[in-house]
Amino acid sequence: MTFAGISLEHKQQVLGELSLIKQQFAAKNWFPGTSGNLSMRVGEFDPEAFYFAITASGKDKSLTTPEDFLFVDKSGRAVETTSLKPSAETQIHCEIYRLTGCGAVFHVHTIFNNLISEWFGEAGAVPAQGIELIKAFNIWEENAPISIPVLPNYADIPRIAELVEGALNPAVPGILLRNHGIYAWGKNAFEAKKHLEAFEFIFEYLYRSMLLQNSAAPLTLDGRR
Ligand SMILES: CSCCC(=O)C(=O)COP(=O)(O)O
């Protein structure tokens, strides 16, 4: 046993899963300039005491090293002796776990999530409707509208973390930070990854559909403008 009765085998299984996902996201160029952070809970969820593995701060996340992750408690404090620093955005992960009881939280910066969060930043939410991939969020209603919250991108992370509770949309497992990136979560790493991929599809779809709507007059039936 290690901290809080968590077995070494369970810790290693979590680190293996996170490491694989980190490599998969890096292959999509989802960690430009050391941005992004990933976490996965270890052990059962208890709002009073939970633990998770999280990426160390400031690392090149396209590399795989023995110093990629560390374990923290519900306050974001390291629970084992380490020289590693947890992600600068650990407080946001803590708040998402506390409020949702989820099993994994993934954060990436992409061009599409930045552009869309900025475009709708003033409104405080991104509206989307009629996009098939909302089924990834377990929304099966035909043509259902969804609303993805956007929080301000304060430099002071605890200031952002305290806004998470008021912004959560129980139907939508994600929150955007304006002109910064997205946090997506799920009951486990598989689900959090599925949700993140669906969000990124939706952002690219919205971006391209806005471009199309603003492009030149539609073609006539014979292909001329
Ligand atoms: C280099 S991007 C600025 C920090 C950030 O937004 C991020 O996602 C990465 O921070 P971390 O401390 O998790 O490496």
Ligand SMILES: [Zn+2]
């Ligand atoms: Zn970030």
